[in-house]
Amino acid sequence: MGSFAIRRPEQVGLILRAFAQLDEIRWRDSKNYNIINYCSEDLTAGEKLLTHWLSYVADRQMSFMRIWTLGGYVISHLVRAFERSGRSAEALAEEYVGRNEENGGGIVLQCALDGPNRRLELQGITKGPVRFASRYIPEDVFVMFRTLALLEKTGRRQLAGFLGLFICDGAGVGENIERMAAALNGLTYSAGRAVSAGQLESRLRELWATVDVDAEAIVQDPARWIAEQQRRFRRFSKKRLWCSVRDYLKSPEFNPVFVRALADAGVSNAHRWERTSKELKQALDRLELPGDVWNNNEVFAKGLFAPFLENKPKTWDMPRTVREMYRLMERTLGGTFYPEQLDVTFDFVPRMCEREMCGVCLFGGGVRKLCHGQRGLLCAVPLVACGYEHACEAEGCCFKNETAEGSCRHWQEVVAD
Numbered sequence: 001m002g003s004f005a006i007r008r009p010e011q012v013g014l015i016l017r018a019f020a021q022l023d024e025i026r027w028r029d030s031k032n033y034n035i036i037n038y039c040s041e042d043l044t045a046g047e048k049l050l051t052h053w054l055s056y057v058a059d060r061q062m063s064f065m066r067i068w069t070l071g072g073y074v075i076s077h078l079v080r081a082f083e084r085s086g087r088s089a090e091a092l093a094e095e096y097v098g099r100n101e102e103n104g105g106g107i108v109l110q111c112a113l114d115g116p117n118r119r120l121e122l123q124g125i126t127k128g129p130v131r132f133a134s135r136y137i138p139e140d141v142f143v144m145f146r147t148l149a150l151l152e153k154t155g156r157r158q159l160a161g162f163l164g165l166f167i168c169d170g171a172g173v174g175e176n177i178e179r180m181a182a183a184l185n186g187l188t189y190s191a192g193r194a195v196s197a198g199q200l201e202s203r204l205r206e207l208w209a210t211v212d213v214d215a216e217a218i219v220q221d222p223a224r225w226i227a228e229q230q231r232r233f234r235r236f237s238k239k240r241l242w243c244s245v246r247d248y249l250k251s252p253e254f255n256p257v258f259v260r261a262l263a264d265a266g267v268s269n270a271h272r273w274e275r276t277s278k279e280l281k282q283a284l285d286r287l288e289l290p291g292d293v294w295n296n297n298e299v300f301a302k303g304l305f306a307p308f309l310e311n312k313p314k315t316w317d318m319p320r321t322v323r324e325m326y327r328l329m330e331r332t333l334g335g336t337f338y339p340e341q342l343d344v345t346f347d348f349v350p351r352m353c354e355r356e357m358c359g360v361c362l363f364g365g366g367v368r369k370l371c372h373g374q375r376g377l378l379c380a381v382p383l384v385a386c387g388y389e390h391a392c393e394a395e396g397c398c399f400k401n402e403t404a405e406g407s408c409r410h411w412q413e414v415v416a417d
Helices: 009-026 045-057 064-085 089-096 137-154 159-164 173-187 200-220 222-232 239-250 254-264 278-286 298-308 318-333 339-351 380-386 409-416
Strands: 097-100 106-111 130-132
Touching: 009 298, 009 318, 009 339, 009 380, 045 064, 045 137, 045 159, 045 239, 045 254, 064 089, 064 106, 064 130, 064 137, 089 097, 089 106, 089 137, 089 200, 106 137, 137 159, 137 173, 137 200, 159 173, 159 254, 173 222, 173 239, 173 278, 200 222, 239 254, 239 278, 239 339, 298 318, 298 339, 298 409, 318 339, 339 380
Parallel strands: none
Antiparallel strands: 097 106, 106 130
């Protein structure tokens, strides 16, 4: 078998630039993504950052709206208690982990309802306790409390304080992104393995008894610990981790929180991490595409990319494939695309590929039926393709001027029929 190669790289470049443009639009306005339902308005930047990190732990095979709305409330309540009360992770587990006897006795995270909350009211929740159960709640509870237990002993109860142990001021932002990803994986996801409801209590007891050993290894020699984490770190199949890091670096909502939390934790030159920083923008190619069901969707992957790829190993999913495409095309793309930008498929594939909206797709029938060219109105192309709000830019519109129309094999088959 020959080496992996790309046919018609100029056409692939048009496809990737279109996704890069959708990604740029996505992160210009907070209306284009979902905000966490915090339990109160006075959370510090550090508390918001840790709430976000723990909320993403639960983001597996369930509605993200439920995670951010219901889970966000309960987890932020837990985080606020963790950072302000001085109580141990073990003591907080006794309070916040329970069973919902009204629904078969399943494990839940729970907290009091501190006051009126409109987003909870829309879910029919007007009194406490507020309960949240993720799809894999026993395992998620375990890694959440392992995270808190380690932060209690290594990061002054702060996620930003923990990261400050490994961010190297003498290194570039790109290298620090790599260090940060490995550190976050070591903090949380490296401990993840299947935990049943019946095992959770014993696993937590084991955690309380052994966490000091893990914490001591971090505190005594942070350089050695992070080097070992980087050696072990497997970049792919880390969806939740890369989604979190992406938010910290690109989101107009979470990036200021991230920067403020780093500064509050005493990390020098926190301004290097501002999303407007040229150095940071140039380092975003270190982010991996978070693999999910949407960018691995058969209609999308086989229709839009497979026709242009040669000798792709069958074991490669889209994150690995797009990373290799980027490696081959880095010079010709001229900095206009990097792998994580294809994560707009989270919004694109359900609207376009799943519904077979080929006639108005950027890569199918094109945008002519959508384009109105009227300044002051929303551009219909990203609105239909991804649900993103973006003002029309009549002149210089990349969706019209650098079109990838007709690129998708699925569209070609539809036309042929």
